[in-house]
Amino acid sequence: MNDNKPESEVKTPANFIHSIIEEDLRNGKNESRVHTRFPPEPNGYLHIGHAKSICLNFGTAAKYNGKCNLRFDDTNPVKEDVEYVDSIRDDVHWLGFDWGGREFFASDYFDQIYQFAEDLIKKGKAYVCDLTADQIAEQKGTPTRPGIESPYRNRTVEENLDLFRRMKAGEFPEGSKVLRAKIDMASPNMHMRDPIMYRIIFGHHHRTGDKWCIYPMYDFAHGQCDSIEKITHSLCTLEFEVHRPLYDWFVKELEIFAPQQIEFARLNMTYTVMSKRKLLELVKNNFVNGWDDPRMPTISGLRRRGYTPESIRNFSEIIGVAKRDNVIDVSLLEFCIREDLNKRASRVMGVLNPVKLIITNFPEGVVEEMPAINNPEKPEAGNRNVPFTRELYIEREDFMEEPAPKFFRLAPGKEVRLKYSYIIKCEDFVKDPVTGEITEIHCTYDPETLSGRSQSNRKVKGTLHWVSASNALEAEIRLYDRLFMSEDPEDVEEGIDYKTNLNPDSLKILKGFVEPSLSNAQPLDKYQFERIGYFCTDYDTKEGKLVFNRTVSLKDSWTKAKN
RNA sequence: UGACCUAUGGUGUAAUUGGCAACACGUCUGACUCUGGAUCAGAAGAGUCCAGGUUCGAACCCUGGUAGGUCAACCA
Numbered sequence: 001m002n003d004n005k006p007e008s009e010v011k012t013p014a015n016f017i018h019s020i021i022e023e024d025l026r027n028g029k030n031e032s033r034v035h036t037r038f039p040p041e042p043n044g045y046l047h048i049g050h051a052k053s054i055c056l057n058f059g060t061a062a063k064y065n066g067k068c069n070l071r072f073d074d075t076n077p078v079k080e081d082v083e084y085v086d087s088i089r090d091d092v093h094w095l096g097f098d099w100g101g102r103e104f105f106a107s108d109y110f111d112q113i114y115q116f117a118e119d120l121i122k123k124g125k126a127y128v129c130d131l132t133a134d135q136i137a138e139q140k141g142t143p144t145r146p147g148i149e150s151p152y153r154n155r156t157v158e159e160n161l162d163l164f165r166r167m168k169a170g171e172f173p174e175g176s177k178v179l180r181a182k183i184d185m186a187s188p189n190m191h192m193r194d195p196i197m198y199r200i201i202f203g204h205h206h207r208t209g210d211k212w213c214i215y216p217m218y219d220f221a222h223g224q225c226d227s228i229e230k231i232t233h234s235l236c237t238l239e240f241e242v243h244r245p246l247y248d249w250f251v252k253e254l255e256i257f258a259p260q261q262i263e264f265a266r267l268n269m270t271y272t273v274m275s276k277r278k279l280l281e282l283v284k285n286n287f288v289n290g291w292d293d294p295r296m297p298t299i300s301g302l303r304r305r306g307y308t309p310e311s312i313r314n315f316s317e318i319i320g321v322a323k324r325d326n327v328i329d330v331s332l333l334e335f336c337i338r339e340d341l342n343k344r345a346s347r348v349m350g351v352l353n354p355v356k357l358i359i360t361n362f363p364e365g366v367v368e369e370m371p372a373i374n375n376p377e378k379p380e381a382g383n384r385n386v387p388f389t390r391e392l393y394i395e396r397e398d399f400m401e402e403p404a405p406k407f408f409r410l411a412p413g414k415e416v417r418l419k420y421s422y423i424i425k426c427e428d429f430v431k432d433p434v435t436g437e438i439t440e441i442h443c444t445y446d447p448e449t450l451s452g453r454s455q456s457n458r459k460v461k462g463t464l465h466w467v468s469a470s471n472a473l474e475a476e477i478r479l480y481d482r483l484f485m486s487e488d489p490e491d492v493e494e495g496i497d498y499k500t501n502l503n504p505d506s507l508k509i510l511k512g513f514v515e516p517s518l519s520n521a522q523p524l525d526k527y528q529f530e531r532i533g534y535f536c537t538d539y540d541t542k543e544g545k546l547v548f549n550r551t552v553s554l555k556d557s558w559t560k561a562k563n
Numbered sequence: 564u565g566a567c568c569u570a571u572g573g574u575g576u577a578a579u580u581g582g583c584a585a586c587a588c589g590u591c592u593g594a595c596u597c598u599g600g601a602u603c604a605g606a607a608g609a610g611u612c613c614a615g616g617u618u619c620g621a622a623c624c625c626u627g628g629u630a631g632g633u634c635a636a637c638c639a
Contacts, residue, residue: 144565188566199637242634320576531598558599
């Protein structure tokens with residue numbers, strides 16, 4: 001019973017990261033500051049897994065009155081692109097987070113990082129190595145076998161400094177030399193075996209252009225950037241756990257501000273893939289229609305699908321943060337969007353798979369305006385009128401010539417309520433003699449069953465949605481389903497490609513009809529098509545052409561009972 | 564045959580630091596309903612990876628196993 005408690009007093013779910021932070025706060029560490037960062041590499045679009053990280057980083061900062069920076073980790077010019085920078089900014093912003101002008105790029109710090117490298121050389125902790133990539137890999141050893149030391153390991157400080165400066169000056173070809181940290185080739189941690197700090201790349205950088213021909217590796221950039229920005233808690237995913245000793249080593253040797261790296265388990269979800277590499281592959285090979293295809297787990301895809309920022313933030317909250325590997329059931333994501341859209345989406349009527357229904361005792365040419373409630377969950381959303389006429393379309397599925405048990409809908413001789421309208425009775429139907437398809441359903445209506453009239457409270461088992469055949473708008477309906485058929489698409493036998501698990505029916509395009517109130521629907525407007533599901537207007541909608549994407553279906557106990 | 568990490572209902576996350584395993588999703592009932600939606604009421608489902616130990620008492624501590632994950636890119 002905390003109905004009267006202000007939001008801030010409501011207990012928020014604890015996680016191990018917040019426990020660590022609260023401990024730090026108690027100890028007055030970092031002057032009790034909390035400063036996080038979200039550090040994407042601009043080499044792809046953000047996905048729902050990033051959303052988890054974004055919500056964690058920005059959410060944590062907000063919770064402890066701290067700050068969160070947006071920092072692009074752009075240390076590899078051959079993979080990165082401004083297109084991605086722009087999409088990342090849009091997505092983080094759309095999710096509802098603001099970095100208050102603290103938008104940084106690792107490349108902003110290249111001068112400083114270069115200086116750090118020289119500092120390490122001068123301390124005798126780094127050296128220029130002339131080994132080839134293959135040789136370095138070879139001499140690195142394996143997790144169970146120690147590596148061997150590079151023959152260049154003991155060059156003098158002067159020689160190293162000279163060589164490194166000449167690397168910077170572009171005197172050596174790509175791949176001919178690297179700068180390595182001098183740590184321990186026998187370390188059980190592979191990352192401590194004289195890791196590469198700088199490599200030569202003559203690519204064009206999206207921000208620094210051709211200024212540099214040497215670029216720092218992740219390990220010699222990330223922690224340094226964190227330190228420069230005085231990040232207190234550097235949150236990252238589990239695979240960086242083994243990098244932490246190196247992260248700490250650089251910070252210690254450089255004698256610079258020491259952020260604390262904390263690792264958490266990345267998000268996995270059923271029926272989808274989450275690696276940028278695979279998502280890029282799906283886009284590049286046209287298995288989907290771009291990064292923002294509504295079937296993609298990208299933030300832009302979810303947006304186009306009709307997801308709201310609130311639902312994604314809530315999802316991130318609900319799934320929690322821990323260190324064990326996890327696979328979240330997509331049904332939880334679907335629950336989050338249904339819950340949100342149930343409260344906010346306007347109800348409308350749309351018929352996806354139409355069959356004509358004629359009310360034989362209703363006058364021709366008459367249009368009756370039926371008042372309809374826009375959102376029963378939100379009375380202030382008001383009402384609208386829906387035109388009712390003699391000829392309607394109803395859902396083909398809502399009629400059965402020979403009704404199955406517990407089928408509460410229309411069948412010969414049966415009565416049903418037309419939502420916001422009359423109770424009708426099925427008198428007859430017309431069937432195509434060749435195809436066997438039902439082409440027309442003939443009904444009679446009872447005028448006294450309209451709201452407010454004498455028989456309006458009569459109970460019938462089923463209520464159907466409908467549109468007026470003469471007034472409805474044609475619309476393209478895109479029904480999206482899960483992208484993959486198997487729960488774990490990547491779980492394939494040796495030699496089998498995960499793409500064989502792609503769901504061939506993940507997109508079905510229909511021509512349907514919607515009520516005329518939708519004539520002015522704008523892209524991303526969200527609706528509930530009564531009894532069917534939540535839909536949102538697609539970007540492809542333009543004057544005279546309506547396109548709706550199905551976000552998620554309504555829970556459907558009839559379909560479930562049928563099977 | 565190394566290092567590091569992890570192990571709690573079908574799924575995910577808790578358990579105020581040693582005190583009767585809780586919440587959410589999902590599943591199943593029933594009520595209500597002009598959405599087979601929503602809402603409401605209820606149920607089933609784990610004895611916490613295994614084996615020992617400490618303790619009046621262990622999901623939490625100790626010992627030893629087992630299983631899974633990560634690490635050998637001039638990627639991040």
